[in-house]
Amino acid sequence: MNNNDKQIMQQKIDFTYSQNIVKFFKETNTTILLSTYQTNKIMIIGQENDQFDIRYKEFPRPMGMCKKDGKLFAGLGHGIYQFSNYTGVAQNIEGNFDACYMPQNIHFTGDIDIHEMEYCKDQLYFINTKFSCLCIKEPDNSFKPIWKPDFISLLQPVDKCHLNGFCTRDGEPRYVTMLGLTDEPLGWRANKANGGLLMDIKTNEILIEGLSMPHSPRWHENTLYILESGKGAISHFDFKKKRLTQIAKVPGFTRGLDIVGDFAFIGVSKVRESATFSGLEITKLPKRVSGVWIVNIKTGQIISFVEFTSGLDEVFAITVLPHKKVEMLNFDSEQSKENYMISPEDCEQIKMPETKLEQAAPHFEKGIDLFNENKKEEAIIYFKKALEIQSDYLPATFNMAIALGDLGRYDEAEEILYNVIKNDASILQSYESLGFIYYKKGDFKKAEKNFKKILELDPDNKKAKNSLEILRKEKSNGEYNDS
Numbered sequence: 001m002n003n004n005d006k007q008i009m010q011q012k013i014d015f016t017y018s019q020n021i022v023k024f025f026k027e028t029n030t031t032i033l034l035s036t037y038q039t040n041k042i043m044i045i046g047q048e049n050d051q052f053d054i055r056y057k058e059f060p061r062p063m064g065m066c067k068k069d070g071k072l073f074a075g076l077g078h079g080i081y082q083f084s085n086y087t088g089v090a091q092n093i094e095g096n097f098d099a100c101y102m103p104q105n106i107h108f109t110g111d112i113d114i115h116e117m118e119y120c121k122d123q124l125y126f127i128n129t130k131f132s133c134l135c136i137k138e139p140d141n142s143f144k145p146i147w148k149p150d151f152i153s154l155l156q157p158v159d160k161c162h163l164n165g166f167c168t169r170d171g172e173p174r175y176v177t178m179l180g181l182t183d184e185p186l187g188w189r190a191n192k193a194n195g196g197l198l199m200d201i202k203t204n205e206i207l208i209e210g211l212s213m214p215h216s217p218r219w220h221e222n223t224l225y226i227l228e229s230g231k232g233a234i235s236h237f238d239f240k241k242k243r244l245t246q247i248a249k250v251p252g253f254t255r256g257l258d259i260v261g262d263f264a265f266i267g268v269s270k271v272r273e274s275a276t277f278s279g280l281e282i283t284k285l286p287k288r289v290s291g292v293w294i295v296n297i298k299t300g301q302i303i304s305f306v307e308f309t310s311g312l313d314e315v316f317a318i319t320v321l322p323h324k325k326v327e328m329l330n331f332d333s334e335q336s337k338e339n340y341m342i343s344p345e346d347c348e349q350i351k352m353p354e355t356k357l358e359q360a361a362p363h364f365e366k367g368i369d370l371f372n373e374n375k376k377e378e379a380i381i382y383f384k385k386a387l388e389i390q391s392d393y394l395p396a397t398f399n400m401a402i403a404l405g406d407l408g409r410y411d412e413a414e415e416i417l418y419n420v421i422k423n424d425a426s427i428l429q430s431y432e433s434l435g436f437i438y439y440k441k442g443d444f445k446k447a448e449k450n451f452k453k454i455l456e457l458d459p460d461n462k463k464a465k466n467s468l469e470i471l472r473k474e475k476s477n478g479e480y481n482d483s
Helices: 002-011 021-028 087-092 185-189 335-336 356-372 375-387 392-406 410-423 426-441 444-457 461-475
Strands: 014-019 029-038 041-048 049-058 064-066 071-076 079-085 099-108 114-120 121-130 133-138 141-147 166-171 170-180 196-199 207-212 214-220 223-228 233-238 242-247 254-258 263-269 289-294 302-310 317-321 325-328
Touching: 021 041, 021 049, 021 302, 029 325, 041 064, 041 325, 064 121, 064 289, 064 317, 071 114, 079 263, 087 207, 114 166, 121 141, 121 166, 166 223, 170 214, 196 214, 207 242, 214 254, 223 242, 223 254, 233 254, 233 444, 263 317, 356 392, 375 392, 392 410, 392 426, 410 426, 426 444, 426 461, 444 461
Parallel strands: 064 114, 099 325, 166 214, 254 317
Antiparallel strands: 014 302, 029 041, 029 317, 041 049, 064 071, 071 079, 079 099, 114 121, 121 133, 133 141, 166 170, 170 196, 196 207, 214 223, 223 233, 233 242, 254 263, 263 289, 289 302
16 A cells, blocks of 8 residues: 555545435435545435434445445455344344344455355355456355356456456346457556447357446346446446446446436546546536435436535445444454344343343453453453443453552552542542552552551451551551651
8 A cells, every 4th residue: 555545545435425415315215335445434324313424434445345235245355254134133232223233244256356246046256357357255265257258368366458347137147347359467447438348148249349337237127227437427238239228327427327216327547537437428528526416316306415525535335224223343343243143042041131230241241351461451451342332340450450550540549449448438448549559659648548447337347457557567667658
C-alpha cells in the first residue's frame, strides 16, 4: 500500500442523498451493502427511525459479494468469507437490528483478484480475474477452474482479458463480461475503451463485442442486463438483434449491480483520467461522481441516489438485502466472540447466562486470570467489561482498584473506592482496598486510618489487625512517618 492509498483510507467520507431515499428504503424494506477496496470498507446503507443511516465495516480489500438464502459471501483480501444471518443474534445485540450477518468461515484463494460471484447448484462460483477463468471453491485447493474463454491458451496469473462480471440463468452459470479478446498479459488495456465483450459460457459464443468496459451482467425476469461502465450506462441485451438497448445513464463509471423488482441498484465510481481510464466517454463529463444510483429498469427513471462527495471515489460491488436494519460483524469483533451460531436442536441442551451477574462473571474471571499473570492493563479492560454489564459487581470494582494501584494510577483507584463508600459505607473491602492503595502510595497515615475503620465496623477482623501490625513494625523501624 502506497502513501496515497493510506491517505485515502484515513479520509473522512462525506455524502449527500436524494430527499426520497429514506422513504424508498422504508417502502422497499431494503438495505444496501457496498464494497470499496479503495478504503477497505463494506458500507451498510439504509434508514433507521425515518433517518438516513450509513455505517462502515472495516475489511481487507472488499470486492465481489453475493447473497443466497440468508448467507452472504464476500471476496476479501486473499479469500472468500462467508457470513450467515442469525436473527437471534440480531435481537441479542444493541441497535434494533432485524438481521445480523455473523462470520462463519474463510476459504483462502491466494491473490487472484476475485471479482463477481454467484451461488448456484450448491456451489459458489466466482470470477478469478488474475487467472482469466471462472472457478468454484474446493476444500483442499485455492480454487478449481471450471471455464475459461476459448481464446485463453493457458491459465496464468497475468490478467489477460480482465474477466470481471458473471451471472447465472435458470440456476446455471451462463454469462460473463470481459474487457478484451486477448491472450496476452494485460492485453485488454490496449483497446479498453471499445474492446469489451459479453459471452455465453454455455455455448462459448461471443454475444456482442465493441463494448466500453462492460461489467455486472444480470439475468432478471427473463432479461439480460449489463453495465457499460465506460459510458456510465445500464442497458439490456436484445438476443434477436444482438445489440444493447440503453436504459439509463448515470454520472460516473458503472460497476456493481443488484436488481430487486423494478429497481436497479448501480454502483457509480468517480474514475480518474489515468492511463487505465483514458479515452472513455465518461471522462468527458464535466462532473463525475461516486455513490449508488437507483434506476427503474422499466422506465429508465432515476429514482434515488446516495452520492459520496469526498473520501470515496471508487465503488466495487452492490448487494441489496431484504432487511430494515442490518448488522455485519467482523471476525475479530467482541460481538463475534460473545455470540454463537447453534442449531435449534442443540440449543435445547445449552443454557446461556440469563442474569447480568452470570453474563458479567466470565469477564471478571478473565480479568482475574490476567491479573495473576501480571497483565494488569489487560485485566482492567475485563474488569471494566464486567462492570459495564453489572455496575455494582463489587469484586470487579475492588480488583480493578487494586490493579490500578499496582500500576501507580492511585487517583483513579481512590475515586472508584470512594464512590463505593459513598453508596454504602459499611462494605469492609472498600476500606481494605483503600488501605492497600495508600500503603502502596506511601501514605501510611491514611492507610492506618482505613484499617482502623475496618476494626470499628468489625473489631475481630484479622486482616485489618495484621495490616496494622505491619504498619506498626515499619513505624518502629523508621519506615513509617506520621507527617
